[in-house]
Amino acid sequence: MAATAGGSAAVPAVCLAALSLAACGREERFVRDHITAMPGVTRVDAASCDDAVPNDGVCATVVMSDGAVLRFAGLKFDSFGPVPSRVGLVEAGGRSPLIVSCDALVAVADVDRAGLFGHHFSPALGGVTDAIRRHRDVVEELEFWPECPQFWELPQEPGPRFRYCAHRAGAAPEPPPPFCGS
Numbered sequence: 001m002a003a004t005a006g007g008s009a010a011v012p013a014v015c016l017a018a019l020s021l022a023a024c025g026r027e028e029r030f031v032r033d034h035i036t037a038m039p040g041v042t043r044v045d046a047a048s049c050d051d052a053v054p055n056d057g058v059c060a061t062v063v064m065s066d067g068a069v070l071r072f073a074g075l076k077f078d079s080f081g082p083v084p085s086r087v088g089l090v091e092a093g094g095r096s097p098l099i100v101s102c103d104a105l106v107a108v109a110d111v112d113r114a115g116l117f118g119h120h121f122s123p124a125l126g127g128v129t130d131a132i133r134r135h136r137d138v139v140e141e142l143e144f145w146p147e148c149p150q151f152w153e154l155p156q157e158p159g160p161r162f163r164y165c166a167h168r169a170g171a172a173p174e175p176p177p178p179f180c181g182s
Helices: 010-036 128-133 135-143
Strands: 041-048 058-064 069-075 088-092 095-101 152-155 161-168
Touching: 010 041, 010 058, 069 128, 088 135, 095 135, 128 135
Parallel strands: none
Antiparallel strands: 041 058, 058 069, 069 088, 088 095, 095 161, 152 161
């Protein structure tokens, strides 16, 4: 079907954008409602992580009753339950985790069992719900990470080595040097 001078071909594009925004709004409400219902949560601010690409998930700022603040990125409908999707931790307790591989690729500090952040805990974090429930442990873990550009390095079995550091919220992130040596 050819487009007419009146722009009838633009109508399907507008409809798709509207449907996408409506789905994004439902996802934001779902995330907000699910996290708000958790014990110890006093406030949740949730919004689309990227307005240009609504499927990137929801970003949420969670304020706990003890004043701790956690920020997550990539929350979706399937981020909760027995097998949650991967969710990134953006900030906890005023510190933002930074994980860089030896080939200088920045990795997400995801909070699932196999994630580059979640496996540091014993038992390993089981997703965003567990990270919120154990928020004091999450904040304490980041307090012990060196401040960027200093770092500590861990090999992943099997796989590349990663350098871990954290920077203060609001500070310009300075990743550790990419060269890892042998």
